[in-house]
């Protein structure tokens with residue numbers, strides 16, 4: 381192909397004539413280096429998996445381990461919170477906001493007085509918790525600038 385292109389370009393214009401030859405050489409070089417792996421591959425960390433990967437796990441096990449870790453973390457967090465919330469509501473059965481107005485309403489929500497916004501210390505600090513009924517909680521969350529995704 382190079383042999384064919386070179387003379388035809390030379391016929392079209394003598395100044396441009398060497399260029400196709402250089403490009404042709406460049407393509408050959410790129411193609412050659414493309415056969416070489418960019419990173420050394422390591423074996424997959426999954427027990428008994430012989431596949432090589434650039435990361436920790438091969439593509440198949442990467443998915444498996446990611447979902448494993450995420451669901452078990454989320455599950456542990458949720459059940460911890462559910463237990464803590466239940467215990468707190470048992471000790472504080474009435475809505476604290478309604479009680480200030482001498483109204484006795486059963487509390488159903490454990491609210492964070494200072495919005496925790498994902499801060500674990502604020503989230504689990506019981507002095508930052510207050511028992512509220514759903515109505516008070518909803519009106520509080522509606523009037524305050526809060527991050528929806530962290531509301532419980």
Ligand SMILES: [Zn+2]
Nearest residue numbers: 424429438441
């Ligand atoms: Zn694997």
Ligand SMILES: [Zn+2]
Nearest residue numbers: 475478513516
């Ligand atoms: Zn209330």
